Amino acid sequence: MPRVTQYIGQFVAYALFALVVGYFATQPAYTHLDPDRALIKLSFSHAGEHLQECRRLTQEELNQLPPNMRRPMDCPRERLSLLVELELDGELLYRDQLPPSGLAGDGASTAYRKFPVTAGPHTLVARLRDTRRKDGFDYEQAASITLTPQQNFVIDFRPELGGFLFL
């Protein structure tokens, strides 16, 4: 027959267990982003130009190929890395070469970057190069934006819609 002290001991043990479960199920609170800041998120997927232009094979080269593989054009699969640049309030925020995906390097390049910034007015410039040109950029988009606290400001890239999209 359990004694009263045993019942008290069990009650204390259950209560402590419940306290631990109940407290750590929600507390302490976690701060993922300072409430006064906003987030600029750069995210897109885009395939750069092919690394080399297509080349017409010579007759001699065609003759060396099996008859069923004699395509007149040789188009290497590899694609260029993209060059991406973000500028915030006149200062370089991000600049990177984004390699193509895939084992053969023939897939799209993907960007996914997050930049916590202070809320408020900013000037933002996004640039991207996806061709074999040596200098400059193929796309550039600038905007004056006002970020509210905890705003999720997305920069996407859709060439079919004209390039960068500020969402």
Place this chain on the structure above:
Amino acid sequence: MTGLRTVAKAAFEGADNVFNRAFTPAWNPLYHLGTLGWFFYWITIVSGIYLYIFFDTGINQAYASLEYITNVQWYAGGVMRSLHRYASDALIIVMMLHLTREFVMDRYRGVRWFTWFTGVPLLWLVFACGISGYWMVWDVLAQYIAIASTEWLDSLGIFGQSIARNFLNNDTLSGRFFTLMVFIHIAVPLFMLLVMWIHIQRQRNARVNPPAGLAIGTLGMLLVLSFARPAVSQAPANLDRVPSVMDFDWFYLVAYPLLDTLPGRTMWAIAGGGTLLLVLLPWLPPLRRRATASVDLDNCNGCGRCVDDCPFSAVSLEPRTDDAPFSHEAVVIDNLCTSCGICVGACPTATPFRRTSELVPGIDLPDLAIRELREQTLAATAGLSGNARVMVYGCGHGSRLDPLRGPDVAVMELPCIAMLPPSFIDFVITRNHVDGVFLTGCAAGNCHYRLGIDWTGQRLAGERDPYLRKRVPRERVAECWTGITRNRLLQEELRAFQGRLGMLPPIKRPPRRSPGEQAGEAAEQHA
């Protein structure tokens, strides 16, 4: 490592002692961490089924349906939701304690590698269940988890398209992906049940339910907690905003703040490396194995008691391979045998009374044969003096036995206390080799070989074959299950036992039997 483990083991046993006082060993939650894990699993399953009836899986409807369950149907759905959350949190606690305890108690190496090994994937599955569950609420915490989890998956670099892009903003959110999460939250627990079943396959008499009293108390505790602090949603998810300060379930999400600071691939290396370490732990270093039990067919009649008593299913009954007139024989499965000797203690032929032939039982341990046990017992008791001579049989996983030795106390250490056939107790007392027998070993409820103390108690109580014969005066047999931490208590109990023995009248030695009667006695034991 050994020193650290000893300290940790002592700490666990210290906690055990505290809980034993409140709960008794039969209900001690620290002895039922595995079964409590099962219990919490079933609570989450039952409560989850109820919630699913009212839950709407649409992106825009999920949050609203949970608000209905929590606030409108607070008396049923709200309680079920809270039970669902708190039971799953409690599952994490008992699972981690279970893992740590088995490691500290060194119950994961040798033939026990399988149980440890199959427990490791359960860690991943439990976390997958919990995290996908939080996702389904689709509040700001769910939004944070969804984005952090998919970013972590993306860091592997094996997916053609970024998964995290599904959560770019409210316009890009796809209901299809959300449906996938619902499917995962149902499929993973079902798969987990399969792995849990595999996890206990090598345990004979595996317990999957806690004692009723402990289960009722635990459920009551969860119910009180559910009413006192109901689980609620946070603000609804909004992908145009970034979750900032959130109430956080640290049981499931403890690694997420690291995802915010460390690169995803570093976290994969930590998680993968940690998992690999856990998987390899049983061989770091491997357990030095003793010789496994062996069967002597000339003395085995296939009675099956060893099969019934082996805690690890290491003995099976197979069709007879010799000409003996029995249908079956015991067969030891070497890679499952822990060499605990419990099968020897169960064998009716392992009796020291046998004098008509060499003492070879049907099943025996090569490293400590039953013949040696008798010889060592006789040698150890031969020099005892006084009117309270005691033979102490103890297991190698309990308190230190050496300090107990004295002019009136002999000590023998066995791999497990259940290796001792009850006939040995009968033998040393009724043949007047000692005045009493004192059994000790692991703490009650914490037997290193799972069932040794249970089987010993049942054999002594006449509830399990082979029984301790009724002619043995029970006041001359004492048990004290102390574990490694209560050496002083063990010595005090032994002294008290000797004090009681000294008050008893001398043992009446049974009349000497003729060889024919002795053979009959052996046959009786055999039966």
